[in-house]
Amino acid sequence: MAAKLSDGVEKLSVEKTPNGTTNGVHKVDAEDDHEDSDEDEEDEDATVKPDGEAAKKKKKNKKKKKKKKSTPKAQTSPPRVLISNLFPNGEYPEGEINEYKNENNFRTTSEEKRHLDRAKSDWLNDYRKAAEIHRQVRGWARQNMKPGQTLTEIAEGIEDSVRALSGHNGLEEGDNIKGGVGFPTGLNINHIAAHYSPNAGNKTVLQQEDVLKVDFGVHFNGWIVDSAFTHTFDPIYDPLLHAVRDATNAGVREAGIDVRVGDLGAVIQEAMESYELEIGGKTHPIKSIRNLTGHDIVQHSIHGGKSVPIVKSNDNTKMEEGEVFAIETFGSSGKGQVYDDLECSHYALRSDAPHKSLRVSSANTLLGVIKRNWGTLPWCRRYLDRLGQDKYLLGLNSLVREGIVEAYPPLVDQKGSYTAQLEHTIILRPNCKEVVSRGDDY
Ligand SMILES: [Co+2]
Numbered sequence: 090m091a092a093k094l095s096d097g098v099e100k101l102s103v104e105k106t107p108n109g110t111t112n113g114v115h116k117v118d119a120e121d122d123h124e125d126s127d128e129d130e131e132d133e134d135a136t137v138k139p140d141g142e143a144a145k146k147k148k149k150n151k152k153k154k155k156k157k158k159s160t161p162k163a164q165t166s167p168p169r170v171l172i173s174n175l176f177p178n179g180e181y182p183e184g185e186i187n188e189y190k191n192e193n194n195f196r197t198t199s200e201e202k203r204h205l206d207r208a209k210s211d212w213l214n215d216y217r218k219a220a221e222i223h224r225q226v227r228g229w230a231r232q233n234m235k236p237g238q239t240l241t242e243i244a245e246g247i248e249d250s251v252r253a254l255s256g257h258n259g260l261e262e263g264d265n266i267k268g269g270v271g272f273p274t275g276l277n278i279n280h281i282a283a284h285y286s287p288n289a290g291n292k293t294v295l296q297q298e299d300v301l302k303v304d305f306g307v308h309f310n311g312w313i314v315d316s317a318f319t320h321t322f323d324p325i326y327d328p329l330l331h332a333v334r335d336a337t338n339a340g341v342r343e344a345g346i347d348v349r350v351g352d353l354g355a356v357i358q359e360a361m362e363s364y365e366l367e368i369g370g371k372t373h374p375i376k377s378i379r380n381l382t383g384h385d386i387v388q389h390s391i392h393g394g395k396s397v398p399i400v401k402s403n404d405n406t407k408m409e410e411g412e413v414f415a416i417e418t419f420g421s422s423g424k425g426q427v428y429d430d431l432e433c434s435h436y437a438l439r440s441d442a443p444h445k446s447l448r449v450s451s452a453n454t455l456l457g458v459i460k461r462n463w464g465t466l467p468w469c470r471r472y473l474d475r476l477g478q479d480k481y482l483l484g485l486n487s488l489v490r491e492g493i494v495e496a497y498p499p500l501v502d503q504k505g506s507y508t509a510q511l512e513h514t515i516i517l518r519p520n521c522k523e524v525v526s527r528g529d530d531y
Contacts, residue, residue, distance in 0.1 A: 090272050090304060090315055090435075090467065091283040091417060091510075092384040092392050093427070093500055168229050168250040172222050181217035184516075184525035193346050202519040209411075212312065216413075216516065216525050219255075219271070219307040219314040224528040226250040227303070227318065231530065234320055236297040240287045243295065243303075244274040244471070251307050260476070262461045265468075271306025271313035272391055273435050273469035277499070278302075282378060282419050282427050282508040285499040286434040288470045297322050300329070302510040311389035311466065315415040316526040317512035325368060329420055329509045332364035332375045334531065336399065336418040337511040340383070341524055344397075344416060346517055350406045354398030357418050361399070366422045366507065376425030377418065378502065386413040386514065389465045390440055412517050423506025435497035436485070437467040442493040451484035456493065467497070 164170050173179070189196045196202045230247055248270055252258045257269030273286040278299050287293060295301060304317035319330050339360040340353055357377060364375040383397030395406055399418045408414065438459050447453050458478060459468070473481055488494040502508055511531060516523045 090275065090306065090391050090415075090497075091419070091500065092382045092396055093283075094380045094382055094396065094398075164225050164229075166229055166233070167246060168225050169253045171256050172218060172225070172254045173256070176218075176221075179214070181214055181221050183217060184220060184523045185527040187342070187522040187524065189345055189520075189522060196346075196520045199520060205519040206521075213516070213518070213523075215309040216312055216314065219268075219309050219312070220316075220514070220525045222251060222254045222307045223305070223314050223316055223526055224530075225254060226305070226307075227316075228528070228530065230303060231318070231320060234295065234301070234303075236295050236299075236322060238295050239291070240276045240278075240293045240295065241291055241471075244276055244287055247274050247303070247305050251305070255307065255309070259462070259472070265462055266311070266389075266464050266466065268309040269307070270472075271308035271315065272437075272467035273472070275304035275317070275435075276301060277304070277508070277510070280423060280504050280506045280508060281431070281499055281501045282381060282421070282510065283500045284435045284497045285431065286469045286471070288432060288434050289474050300326050300507045300509060302508070304510065304512065306391070308466070311464070312413070313386055313391055313466075314514045314526050315386060315391060315417075315512060316514055317417060317510050318531055319509040319511065326366070326507065326509070328364045329366050329375060329422065329507060330511075332361050332420040333418050333509045333511040335364075336361035336377065336420065337416055337513060340397065340399075340416040340418060341513055341515055344408060344414060344515055344517075345522060346408060346410050348408050349404070350395065350397050350408065351402040351404040354404070355401035357398075358400045361418060361420050364420070368422070368507075373422035373506075375420045375422060378421050378425050378427055378508065380426055381417075381419045381500065383415050383417045383512070386415055391415075391437070391467055408517060410517060410519055414515050414517070415512055416515055417510060417512030419508055419510050421502045421506055421508045423502035423508070425502070427500035427502050429498040430501045431499040433496050433498040434469040434471070435467055436469065436489070436494050437497070438463065438465050439493060439495050440465045443491070445491055445493070447487065447491065449484055449487040451481065452487040452491075453484075455481050455484040456488060459488075459494065 251270050255269045257264050259265035259269050277285045278301055301320045306313045306315050336357045340357045343353055343356045361377045366373045377399040379400045385393035385395040387393035489496045513524055514526045516525055
């Protein structure tokens with residue numbers, strides 16, 4: 090889920106950015122692939138056991154085999170097998186591990202940092218569990234999304250899968266705060282860059298020529314994996330997809346403890362703006378969308394308060410040890426700037442919500458429902474519908490007006506333009522950086 094810069098902040102960073110920071114645009118070979126290769130994982134159980142032990146182990150395995158017959162070993166299509174059934178030892182695969190660079194190099198071998206890291210291992214395992222669910226659900230979605238499907242069908246397919254794998258269907262009060270869907274599934278087509286999810290009755294059908302951004306979240310205990318990709322059926326958009334992939338990977342690579350977010354923005358912009366998109370004989374430079382940013386993630390809040398710009402800026406805010414960041418980049422063939430448009434679907438209770446007495450009684454009732462079901466996690470109108478809430482719009486609008494609930498309307502670039510997005514969640518562990526949402530796909 091993207092963060093939008095407030096107008097004031099945006100002006101500040103744009104003012105400070107010298108004009109013409111875009112380097113000479115050159116066309117990059119569409120096949121050029123700079124992605125980091127996955128490192129081989131070490132075999133965890135490589136120690137040799139004495140004979141007696143080995144024999145015992147054999148017996149154990151025999152017993153296990155019988156049991157296994159009742160529990161499925163593989164994920165189904167659509168995904169419905171509880172993730173914990175696929176990892177019976179309770180340990181989930183780690184993401185891509187990156188060593189810290191330069192003055193932070195000492196962290197790789199520091200005993201003190203290693204100790205700090207171990208102290209938080211349960212938290213990390215929960216994070217990896219959410220990431221594994223994200224990988225399995227998006228793997229299925231990428232294979233099964235087809236032109237002709239409605240956006241509602243696609244959104245529900247993803248959300249039902251996340252609910253099934255996490256074991257949190259979110260229907261009982263409080264269940265969704267424990268785990269499951271981390272925020273509304275964004276299904277953003279073409280010039281729509283972020284925060285679009287179908288509301289009830291939406292009849293939008295995915296088209297062959299569409300550029301679809303799929304942005305969804307999975308969480309346990311309020312720690313959200315925020316990851317997004319762009320899906321197309323026509324290879325003419327490949328340069329746009331490669332631009333955001335390179336830009337996000339550049340951001341992920343350069344992110345680290347003590348890194349200034351403004352510097353990260355420059356690196357991201359340079360990678361992004363080395364591409365161009367050719368459509369119908371016309372060439373469009375690809376721009377970083379300058380008023381969209383990545384963000385830090387704190388427990389139960391998708392936007393912690395820090396931004397990761399995707400254009401060069403003088404923001405000297407530093408990333409710190411233990412922080413979690415969503416590194417997301419947006420490329421556009423349009424103006425490279427978004428504005429609010431279309432019907433709102435995404436909302437979240439503000440963590441700094443004022444305590445006020447509300448004149449609209451339905452607003453009071455709705456506020457209770459929101460607090461008990463999501464706390465400060467984001468949700469959309471469809472999630473209220475599935476809990477049996479109706480006629481809530483008056484109350485909802487009043488909560489937004491009073492500054493209690495934040496509305497996140499869709500963000501769009503100019504009509505006719507194409508936008509793409511790629512997003513990963515990274516954890517700045519004390520002794521290494523973990524790209525927890527990394528998969529074979531992106
Ligand atoms: Co995000």
